[in-house]
Ligand SMILES: CC(C)[C@H](C(=O)O)[C@@H](O)C(=O)O
C-alpha cells in the first residue's frame with residue numbers, strides 16, 4: 094500500500110478553503126485505491142511573511158525537500174500589496190520554489206467543458222465544443238533568471254536597467270520533450286511559439302526544437318508561430334492548437350490569456366514539473382490552480398474548489414504515476430459541473446449555486 | 461497652400477491595392493482644404509527584395525529621408541516565407557525604418573464601432589458599445605535592439621543564445637509623455653503595463669513612469685498592471701482601459717491581442733512617431749495598417765481599404781497637424797461602415813459586400 098507523501102502549501106485568502114476540499118477529495122480517492130496520504134501543511138506567501146517573515150520560510154522549503162510533490166494553493170492579496178513588486182508573496186514564494194526544484198516544465202490544460210461555454214468571453218460560435226488545448230511554458234530559463242540583471246547610473250545621470258534572456262540547447266530540448274510527450278497522448282500536434290524574427294534566443298529555440306522533433310519525434314506535427322500572432326490566434330480560434338509551447342516570458346503571457354479565454358479561473362489547474370526524480374521514480378512537481386487568492390470572496394465558503402481539486406489530480410498523474418486515479422477525479426469534476434449542474438457562483442450564470450464544501454461533496458459522490 | 465510631402469511604400473499583395481484607395485481619399489480631402497499632395501512611391505518588403513535585392517532598398521530609405529512622413533502599406537507573404545526569419549520582408553523592412561527615424565512611439569487605436577461588434581471574437585454583452593481604447597507601444601528600445609545579442613558555443617558543445625532588454629530613464633519618459641498626451645485628449649486614464657515583479661527594466665519603467673506623471677501630469681489617473689494580467693484583462697473587458705502603454709516586446713504581443721479583440725484587422729490603423737521634427741514642425745512618422753498583406757485575397761479587389769485610409773488620417777493628424785481633416789476622414793469611414801452599411805467582405809457578416817474601390821468611393825462620397 095504505497096504512501097503518497099506531499100507538502101501542502103495552502104497560502105492566502107481562499108487558498109486554505111479550496112485546499113481543505115482538495116484534500117478531502119484526495120483522501121477519498123486514495124483510500125478507495127488502497128493508498129495512504131502522508132502530508133504536512135506549511136505556510137507560504139502572505140502567511141509565510143506574516144508568521145515567519147518570509148514568503149517562502151526555510152521550514153516550508155525543508156518540508157518540500159522531504160516530500161515527493163508540492164500541492165500549492167494560491168498566495169498574495171491586498172494585505173501585502175504595498176510591498177515592493179519583488180517582495181510580493183506570489184513572486185517571492187514561487188520563483189525560489191521553481192529555482193530550488195528546477196521546475197522547468199509548466200503544463201496548463203486549457204480546458205473548457207462544452208456545457209460551460211458561457212464562462213468564456215468568446216462567442217459560443219467560436220468554441221462550439223468548448224476548448225481543449227494545453228499550454229506548456231518553460232519555467233526556469235529565459236529572462237526570469239538570466240544574468241546580468243542590473244540597474245546602473247549613466248554618465249549623464251540617467252538610470253539604465255537591463256535584463257538578460259538566455260537559453261541553451263539542453264534547456265530547450267528538455268521542454269521540447271515535455272511538449273512532445275504531452276502531444277503524443279493527445280492530438281499529436283505541437284505549435285512552438287517564439288519571436289525568431291527578432292530574438293537570438295528564439296532563433297536558437299526554433300532550430301533546436303526543429304532538430305529535436307525531427308530526430309526524436311518525427312511523427313508529431315510541429316509548427317512554429319510568432320508570439321504576437323499566437324496572442325491573436327488564441328483569442329480568435331483557440332482550438333486550432335493542440336499543444337502550444339513556448340519560453341518562460343511568452344508562456345507567462347499566453348497561458349494567462351488562454352486561462353481567461355477558457356472562462357472561469359476557478360477551473361484552471363497546472364503542473365510544474367522538475368528535473369528531480371522522487372521516491373516513486375516520477376518527476377517531483379508543484380501543482381497549483383492558475384487563478385488567484387480571490388480576496389473578495391475569501392471566508393465566505395463560496396470559492397470554486399475545482400482548480401485545486403484538478404491540480405491534485407495532476408499531482409497523482411505526474412508525480413505519483415496514478416493516471417487512473419487522476420482520470421477518476423477529472424471525470425468526477427466534469428460530471429459534477431456539467432451533467433449534475435452543481436456549480437459554485439463563478440460558473441452558475443444566474444442558476445442556483447452551491448458553496449465550496451457542497452461542490453466538493455458532489456465531486457466525492459461522483460468518484 | 462501647404463504641400464504635404466510624404467513617401468508612399470505600398471509593399472506586397474493587398475498593400476498596393478488598399479494604398480491606391482487611401483491615396484484617392486487623401487487627394488480628395490486635401491484638395492477640398494486647399495492642400496496639395498507631393499508623394500513618391502517606392503518599393504519595400506518583398507517588392508524591395510525582388511526588385512532591389514533588399515527589403516528596405518537604399519533608394520527607398522533616401523526617399524523617406526526627404527519626406528515629412530511615410531505612408532506604409534504592408535509587406536511579406538508566402539513568396540518570401542522560406543527566407544530565414546530575420547530576413548523576412550516585414551522584419552527586414554520595419555526594424556531598420558524604426559531605427560533610422562527613431563520611431564519610438566507606436567500608437568494603435570483599439571476602435572470597434574458599436575455597429576460592428578459582430579466582428580469581435582468577444583461576446584457582444586462584454587462590449588455593448590463596441591471598443592474604444594488606445595495601445596501605446598515603445599518601439600525602439602527594450603529587447604528588440606538591446607546589446608549584447610549573441611549565440612555562443614559552450615565548453616560542453618551546447619549552444620547558448622542571449623538577448624538583452626535595456627531601458628534608460630529618458631526612453632521611458634518620452635513614451636510616458638506620448639501616453640499622457642494621448643490620455644489627455646481622451647479619458648485621462650493611463651494604465652502602464654510592466655513585469656516589475658520579475659524584471660529590472662520594469663522596476664525602472666514603473667518608477668520612472670510614476671515619477672514622471674506625478675511631476676508633469678498629476679491630473680491624469682495612472683495605474684500599473686503586470687503584463688500577464690493585462691493579457692487577461694484585454695480579453696475579459698477591454699474597455700476597462702483608456703490608454704494602455706508598455707515596452708516594446710509586451711506592446712508587440714498586447715497590441716496584436718487587442719487588434720484581434722477589436723474584430724477586423726481590416727479596420728486597424730497605426731502611427732509610429734519619431735523623435736525627428738519635420739518641415740511642418742511636427743513629428744516625422746510612419747503610418748501603417750496593423751493587418752497583414754492578406755495574400756489569399758490579393759488581386760481580387762476585395763480587401764478592406766479602411767485600415768490604410770485611417771492610417772492616412774493619422775498621418776494628417778500627427779505629421780501634418782491637420783486634425784480637422786483627419787477627423788473628417790475618420791467620420792466618413794465610420795458613416796460608410798455603420799450608417800450606410802457599405803462593407804467589404806471581412807466585415808459584412810453575410811450581408812451584401814462591396815469591393816475595395818466601391819468602399820473607397822463611398823468613403824469619398826461621405827467626406
Ligand atoms: C508571480 C510571478 C512571478 C509569476 C510569473 O510571472 O511566473 C506568475 O505570474 C505566474 O505566472 O506564475
Ligand SMILES: CC(C)[C@H](C(=O)O)[C@@H](O)C(=O)O
Nearest residue numbers: 290291321550551554555712
Ligand atoms: C515584423 C516584426 C519585427 C514586428 C515587430 O515585432 O515589431 C511586427 O510584429 C510588428 O508588430 O510591427
